[in-house]
Amino acid sequence: MIHFLNLIRWKNLLMIALVQILIKYALLLPFFESHGVITTLSPLAFFLLVFATICIAAGGYVINDIYDVEADHINKPNQVIINKHIPEKIALRFFIALNIIGVGIGFYLSNGINKSGFFVIFFIASALLYIYSSYLKQILLVGNIVVSLVVSLSMLLVGIFELLPVINDANREIQIFFFQIILDYAIFAFMINFIRELVKDIEDIDGDHKVGIQTLPIVLGRERTNKIVFVLSLIPLCAVVYYVIANLFKQQLLVGYFLVFVIAPLIYVTIKLFSAEQKSHYKHVSLLLKLVMLTGMLSMLLYAYILK
Secondary structure (H helix, E strand, C coil), rough: HHHHHHHHHCCCCCHHHHHHHHHHHHHHHHHHHHCCCCCCCCCCHHHHHHHHHHHHHHHHHHHHHCCCCCHHHHHHHHCCCCCCEEEEHHHHHHHHHHHHHHHHHHEEEEEEEEHHHHHHHHHHHHHHCCCCCCCHHHHHCHHHHHHHHHHHHHHHHHHHHHHHHCCCCCHHHHHHHHHHHHHHHHHHHHHHHHHHHHHHHCCHHHHHHHCCCCCCHHHHHHHHHHHHHHHHHHHHHHHHHHHHHHHHHHHHHHHHHHHHHHHHHHHHHHHHHHHCCCCHHHHHHHHHHHHHHHHHHHHHHHHHHHCC
């Protein structure tokens, strides 16, 4: 059982579910009475939305491990699961089942809110994760962008299903306002995840080179890529600083939160990237970026203080 949980990256799935729950229960529902925010999904329907998202994401992790077996034997030999603990045929069936469940639930939910076209989102996400693992990750930067977009899409999905179906002339402004907030978080998630993908590429350069994947560090070299990632890491840092100055300057508690839990870790990441040389350094930075993603998303809990 533990090998199946590791195969589907259960910790990452928990984070995906947590972020979607935060969007609904920390960012949207608390402002029904005070701001008139209207949501579409019942608690059961929302649970199904989260479950469908997790199934498709889990399927993506499974198919990625299937295609990465050779590279993983070099990059992380102690963490190989396919053909060591779980046969490839069983993993492939597991991948198919997860996607059928995820896309099937997406079809059910889309028709349940009379927006059958929304079903396409689940199908596209499922297809992208398969194409990413089998083909796109071999193309310079394309794979990094695609997987980061899918991460952002998991967040936008809540806004699409909760806010858009009930927009009317009376509530259009407030519904769009909160959808824009979700979009801002999705952009932040895209930036952090894209940088983390590049850091992981530097970390996995040896295995990727052997299997012929054209990642940025393989094409440009580790040192040049490190400089590029260092510069890119300044973008979310500057964006968060601007956001705090523009929106939270008078809220001392919130300024303190962002300074300690988002801005300071991002500054530390840029410093570590500037001097990173060994594989262990990049692994450390990758973990820090994941933590920054988590603390950034947890800031949604503070909107009750921001939007009084």
